[in-house]
Amino acid sequence: MNRVCAATLYASLLAGCAAIFSPSPSPQLPGAATRERDESRQVVALIDYTHIVARLLPEEQQRELNASSQMFSKDRSDYARVRLALLLALPGTAFGDESKAASMLEPLAGAAPQSPGPLRQFAGLLYAQVSERLREQRRATQLKEQLDALKAIERKIIEREQARPR
Numbered sequence: 001m002n003r004v005c006a007a008t009l010y011a012s013l014l015a016g017c018a019a020i021f022s023p024s025p026s027p028q029l030p031g032a033a034t035r036e037r038d039e040s041r042q043v044v045a046l047i048d049y050t051h052i053v054a055r056l057l058p059e060e061q062q063r064e065l066n067a068s069s070q071m072f073s074k075d076r077s078d079y080a081r082v083r084l085a086l087l088l089a090l091p092g093t094a095f096g097d098e099s100k101a102a103s104m105l106e107p108l109a110g111a112a113p114q115s116p117g118p119l120r121q122f123a124g125l126l127y128a129q130v131s132e133r134l135r136e137q138r139r140a141t142q143l144k145e146q147l148d149a150l151k152a153i154e155r156k157i158i159e160r161e162q163a164r165p166r
Helices: 002-021 031-054 058-074 078-089 098-110 118-163
Strands: none
Touching: 031 078, 031 118, 058 078, 078 098, 078 118, 098 118
């Protein structure tokens, strides 16, 4: 009996403390706060969606890309733009196109409104990552070309030495 009373008293105290220390939800959030909350949910949904698509078979991934492309052509919203760019930047897909993803994200990342919402912040982060991967790819291509040029020079030197009379 004492345990039940103590447990009830303890639960009542915790509930009272929770009511005191937790912010009470306001029935009507101002427009900016509502927009920010909705955008935060959209960002989480986009991340979840990307994880799901990454685990799909290639044919199913292609269907998702087509659906996202159609969504973007009908609704040119920031959400549809980021969704399509995420799919285009998804590594390991047959349809990956990081250049196109970067060009789609650039308007969102380049624009600097006074207080960017979560969706634009996420787009900026994604744009930075995709742009960095593109820079690394260009640098790797340059290094490969330089290496190929050095190999060609080396082959010419070896051929000259072999053609020289001894």
